[in-house]
Amino acid sequence: MKLGLALFLYICSLGTVAQQSSIQASLDSLKAITSAESNQESRIALFKSIFEDYKLSQFKVAHWAAEEGLGIVPAEEVEDLAYFNEALGYSYQKLFVMDSALSFYLVALDLYKGMNKHTESARIMDAIARIHRKLQNHEKALWYYSHAYAIYEELNDDEGRARILNEQGAVFENMGEKRKALASYRESLGIQMERNDSVGIGYALEFIGYNYMQQDSLDLSEEYLLRALEYRENMDDDFALMLNQYALGELFHNKGEYDKSIAHLEVCFQLSEKLSFVDIRQYALEIAIENKKAKGEFESAILLMEQRNALQDSLTQVANQARVEELSEQFQSVERENQILIQQNEIQVQNNWIYGLSISSVLLTLIGALLYRQQRLKNYQILQEANLKLAMSTIENQNKIQTLRMEISRDLHDNIGTQLTFVISSIDGIKHLLGVDESSMIHRKLERISAFSRETIRELRDTIWAMNMANISISDLKDRISNFISKAGDSLEGLEFKFYDQTADSDDFHFNSKDGMYVYRIIQEAVNNAVKHANASSIKVYITTDNQSLIIEVKDNGKGVDERSTEGNGITNMRKRTKELGGEFKLSSSSKGTTVTLKLPIQTS
Incomplete structure (x- = not known):
């Protein structure tokens, strides 16, 4: 769950103003190139090439290429229709418009089935299952995974079978069926061992180790995660290594071996900085803070908390910026559509005036209908603008409230929390310096003050916990x-x-x-x-x-x-x-x- 959320926020963090400018520049350049090509087959090939070039980096450009390509493909070119429907499903999935992604994937699936293209059909079923998995539609996800697995089995595609088993295991884990998940991961590991696929073996071992951790079988978890680490250290895959180090850090924290946990988390920190993957660093910081607290190193824990708070602020601002930009883009899109409709309407009015010179009765009817339509368009535009402005205003107010809450909670933590911790430490120091007998009145009073301060810190933490959550x-x-x-x-x-x-x-x-x-x-x-x-x-x-x-x-x-x-x-x-x-x-x-x-x-x- 955490890793899935981290990947989502990482993608959202790309939505900065600078990147928006880069995307628009790319689109303008590509539109000029494709417009200059007059041959239809060449244009279709060009849109395919653009989609393949941009599908892993600029999803909006890839989506534009897929949409334009589908718009010019002749109805008889079934294979090209299937390709561009799959491309649109993929791009909508990357843009998190899951309903549209499912619609285009299903069209592509029907077309591939009609052409008896089994590999492509299995690939589409796998993609549809992933969407249902993210939407928590567990039964539908398992249905599509099972059908994709059956096709890969008929094709003797062991790599496809192993991948499906891992993804199916993730569904079982989301359903709370840890043993079924473990069985899927073990079967995947067996296939990868036969294929001698180091990458696949590493992931399967990590999945099994993490599954055992969730079942509190910590020794078995350690065995599999360390085996996965051996494979990752011999490969040039910093991302997989970062996830492995994070999992080991979490494991050793759960086992109470805090020094080992700290060592693995340090490597995770280094790799997350190298990959600019701040979300994994945030989760690792949570565990590192608990390690320091468990060891009684409260000053180090406070420093780590400050780092975590800074990261949380950064991620919140990125997510809010992405949402504002999405609303702005929707607003601009509605504006453009309304301008086009108004222009078309004005042209139609002019044409009707020309024809109406000879047909006066028809002229009056058309004028009334067109004026009514124009008013409806204007009313629709006003309503859309009002709704979008209201949504943007609501988000802005929520951001201000959340920022204020976070500032107050940080002040409570950094000022009052630190001062109370100092009071407790000072009382312990006074007791040590005075060397008073435990039965003395002074010792009892100091103990009551210390207990009251600790209780106040606990109450303060509860208050901060509530304030940090809308x-x-x-x-x-x-x-x-x-x-x-x-x-x-x-x-x-x-x-x-x-x-x-x-x-x-x-x-x-x-x-x-x-x-x-x-x-x-x-x-x-x-x-x-x-x-x-x-x-x-x-x-x-x-x-x-x-x-x-x-x-x-x-x-x-x-x-x-x-x-x-x-x-x-x-x-x-x-x-x-x-x-x-x-x-x-x-x-x-x-x-x-x-x-x-x-x-x-x-x-x-």
């Missing part, structure tokens, strides 16, 4: 709750904490940052009340969804509380927050324990 999905909330429960269990001996996640992983439901923080605080308060007042040996948190509602339960097996005095112990705050969220709050208690139930409405994206 929307908080259920997945985000589950991760935060799971982390809180895990830390609570680690810090309190003799008290068992359990977190039961009974929801499907989905980002279709979300809260805004304020409401998401309220939900998190209610759960925190319920758990803290159970710890402080229930004398419980077990606390369990359940989270599930029911239609358009999120249901959270916090249960303990303690002594219970007096329901006549339930407005104490923070319960009043929980009730008020639940009311502001538009939800339902329920507390039930007996001698066998207490249950806090929270039912909240959730929004759909």
